[in-house]
Amino acid sequence: MPVTMTGGLQIMPIDGIGEVRPGADLSRLLAAAAPDLADGDVVVVTQKVVSKAEAQLVPLDPGDPASKARVVEGESVRVLRRRGELIISETRHGFVCANAGVDLSNVEEGWAALLPEDPDRSARRLRDGLRGRLGVNVAVVISDTFGRAWRRGLTDVAIGCAGIRAVVDLRGTADALGRELAVTEVCVVDELAAAAEMVMGKATGICAAAVRGVDPTWLGRGEVVGEVVRPPVEDLFR
């Protein structure tokens, strides 16, 4: 490849993690599946396996079709909209999403997976675990699949992160014509989650990916709940 198209990012699936059981040590599984992780890599892990490892699972009543709705309501602090079986609500973390993130796919029959209690903390633990096991300083993003108010189709976004700023503030940076940019706060952890989703798919059983080549200025202390969740006072649509 000529010089024009070198550089950039590599998005690599991490295969071989297998089925994650409640209580599993996810950093051990990740370290075994991706021993070649390097400093500055971003490891993106899907919420589903984090929730499983953290035993964030609840049984559903097989005789009661309203059982899932009750779980969703229990995970919600506020219901925004209902349409048929779909509930759009705000979770304890402040995420606005379908069914409070409660999910039955890729979970054993009769059980539902809840979101991690504190996904930023989950990300910090994974980052610490990978540092301990592999001696590498990686960032971690925990991803989940959300819908959007005005666009069809789902995309993956970040629900937790560690070792990387969630939103990178380019305000005050000059644009290419030398003028100051008014507002350009880019949610890089959501872009990383979206990029990683493309190598994981939904049906392949790959639950993690590594992104190599991210701008090193993005690395550092960061969290999703404090940086990305829009406080109700700023919200025009709640």
Added chain:
Amino acid sequence: MPVTMTGGLQIMPIDGIGEVRPGADLSRLLAAAAPDLADGDVVVVTQKVVSKAEAQLVPLDPGDPASKARVVEGESVRVLRRRGELIISETRHGFVCANAGVDLSNVEEGWAALLPEDPDRSARRLRDGLRGRLGVNVAVVISDTFGRAWRRGLTDVAIGCAGIRAVVDLRGTADALGRELAVTEVCVVDELAAAAEMVMGKATGICAAAVRGVDPTWLGRGEVVGEVVRPPVEDLFR
């Protein structure tokens, strides 16, 4: 790298396009900057240079601070919310975004860039132009930077595409435990736009990127306006 982390995607910046002037032949500029594009690559191009090449530029009245708001209103079919100078509206294409996509950054002083009239058509033209010049069959995504109702920070999304399905429908595909997935329609063009943004940045003057390694089953006829824009009848938040 061991086999666990091979495969995946490469996101490569396309540098050297330089300043794009009204009437410029963008496929010629892209072909010259990225002669090594290959069949199956996805070329992501920012809206800004597409709008410039298509002369979608309007002068602002320097003596009138309301001049931009009038342009935004002219580009909107419906205003959803206002807060201070921010207008959230629906464009003719059906996009719900800030300021109807009208943008002053990276545009000459005194001018505003509008969205392309038909960004899917713009993408088809670029795809055809690249096929003619380089003999390659690439997909094209035109990206823009949008905010989100309930999440801080901006991410890039697709406003037009060609040669790739915008939304890939995984409904009916079995999940990793062999059960049918209820709804998993992934908006892959938005994920491609987000991934590409990370190698372009806002202030570096890089306006295009190539993504290599996408799932070949995604390639084919697709468009953003028909597939991604959520019709008002499905909309819970307009």
